[in-house]
Amino acid sequence: MSLIDRYISAVAQQLPASRRDDITRELKANILDRMEHFSEQHGRPLTPADESALLRELGHPRQVAASFLPPRHLVSPAWFPFFLQCLTYGLIIVAGVQLLAAAVTLLGGGNVSIGGFIRGFIGGWIHGSLVMFACVTGVFCVLSNLAATANLSPYCKWRPEELPPVRQPWQRISLFDSTMELIGNAFFLMIMQYFFWVETASVPAAPLTVGAGLKSWLMILSAAAVVAILINLWNLRHPYWTSAKLSLSLVLRLILAGLCMAVAHTPDKIAVIGNSQMVNHLELINTIAFWIFIGGTAVNLFEASRRAHRLLLLRKIKEA
Amino acid sequence: MSEEHLEKLRQELRRGVLVLAVLGSLKQPHYGYSLRKQLQDAGIDIDEGTLYPLVRRLADQGLLDSEWQQGDGRERRYYQLSPVGAGLLDSLSSEWQALNSNIAKLLEV
Numbered sequence: 001m002s003l004i005d006r007y008i009s010a011v012a013q014q015l016p017a018s019r020r021d022d023i024t025r026e027l028k029a030n031i032l033d034r035m036e037h038f039s040e041q042h043g044r045p046l047t048p049a050d051e052s053a054l055l056r057e058l059g060h061p062r063q064v065a066a067s068f069l070p071p072r073h074l075v076s077p078a079w080f081p082f083f084l085q086c087l088t089y090g091l092i093i094v095a096g097v098q099l100l101a102a103a104v105t106l107l108g109g110g111n112v113s114i115g116g117f118i119r120g121f122i123g124g125w126i127h128g129s130l131v132m133f134a135c136v137t138g139v140f141c142v143l144s145n146l147a148a149t150a151n152l153s154p155y156c157k158w159r160p161e162e163l164p165p166v167r168q169p170w171q172r173i174s175l176f177d178s179t180m181e182l183i184g185n186a187f188f189l190m191i192m193q194y195f196f197w198v199e200t201a202s203v204p205a206a207p208l209t210v211g212a213g214l215k216s217w218l219m220i221l222s223a224a225a226v227v228a229i230l231i232n233l234w235n236l237r238h239p240y241w242t243s244a245k246l247s248l249s250l251v252l253r254l255i256l257a258g259l260c261m262a263v264a265h266t267p268d269k270i271a272v273i274g275n276s277q278m279v280n281h282l283e284l285i286n287t288i289a290f291w292i293f294i295g296g297t298a299v300n301l302f303e304a305s306r307r308a309h310r311l312l313l314l315r316k317i318k319e320a
Numbered sequence: 321m322s323e324e325h326l327e328k329l330r331q332e333l334r335r336g337v338l339v340l341a342v343l344g345s346l347k348q349p350h351y352g353y354s355l356r357k358q359l360q361d362a363g364i365d366i367d368e369g370t371l372y373p374l375v376r377r378l379a380d381q382g383l384l385d386s387e388w389q390q391g392d393g394r395e396r397r398y399y400q401l402s403p404v405g406a407g408l409l410d411s412l413s414s415e416w417q418a419l420n421s422n423i424a425k426l427l428e429v
Contacts, residue, residue, distance in 0.1 A: 068372075
């Protein structure tokens with residue numbers, strides 16, 4: 001079998017049966033013409049090396065076969081921006097679900113450690129992301145290759161009036177920030193509710209539990225977390241800062257700072273279950289808890305000052 | 321600007337007029353390789369990987385007629401402008417002339 005026949009056969013393998021014979025017949029004729037011309041130019045018959053070089057110049061059989069067929073996309077350029085948007089949302093949703101699932105496993109008992117929780121979350125997130133990527137890509141592959149789906153894109157029905165009234169780059173709230181904050185708030189709400197309702201709840205891998213002092217604050221902290229979650233959802237729906245949103249967020253941050261400060265100064269935040277060795281370290285553990293809540297106060301005050309600053313900037317923009 | 325960048329832009333510029341060049345060349349019948357030679361002689365160097373699929377696409381669209389002919393002991397597929405293709409060539413030629421003169425005015429500024 002000659003090199004040309006092997007090449008033609010390889011191209012034929014990549015073509016649909018209905019067009020195979022016609023395309024390869026013509027391709028072979030064109031290759032033979034090309035070789036004949038080469039022979040005339042050089043005044044000698046072609047060597048196997050010349051044949052090989054000419055075929056290499058033509059391109060790989062798969063590429064040559066593809067060039068004779070209509071272009072195909074896994075995800076078409078028209079759908080690609082929406083595909084990326086869905087992947088981004090998917091990654092964040094998977095992260096949120098995995099974090100909450102890992103928290104349920106952690107609080108559900110068994111011998112789960114903090115390290116096990118982190119490993120479970122990361123492993124679950126990678127696995128979930130791969131499954132999500134495959135599913136989203138599959139859906140977009142179908143959408144891209146069916147003519148009937150062309151009008152299904154959300155980019156077909158947008159209205160300029162729906163665009164956010166954003167004048168400054170800082171007014172935009174990134175999807176990542178909103179969702180991470182939402183997941184974090186949901187996670188802490190779950191933890192707080194767990195320690196509030198479950199009498200014998202303990203910190204995994206340690207015989208520690210919430211003390212009476214901290215427990216009295218759990219419902220108030222939970223209420224603040226619910227408000228924060230509602231603001232997060234609002235930010236996801238309308239991802240930009242307005243005066244109303246900044247004012248509300250500023251008030252919430254100040255309340256959270258006050259709550260953290262009050263909890264920090266509450267005695268008996270952490271308690272020990274049973275006659276554990278931990279009793280000797282209880283003072284140290286409560287001191288650590290104190291500084292964690294002081295840290296929470298500082299973070300919330302910093303965020304409140306940022307929102308106050310932005311509120312002033314927004315007012316200046318409106319006055320200008 | 322790098323030579324590579326310039327070459328990319330040049331190819332992009334020429335890609336738009338390849339259809340016009342191919343249709344114009346096929347007022348006379350040609351087989352694949354002779355068409356490529358004719359374009360090359362006219363200063364339009366187009367690689368086979370681009371030309372042959374393009375010719376087939378134009379034939380599929382009904383702009384070219386084709387038939388297999390024996391010659392020099394070998395069969396070749398000859399292409400020629402169809403009546404529909406001839407009409408399209410006239411329209412595209414006018415479009416090209418207009419575009420050319422408009423661009424020329426802009427370049428003179």
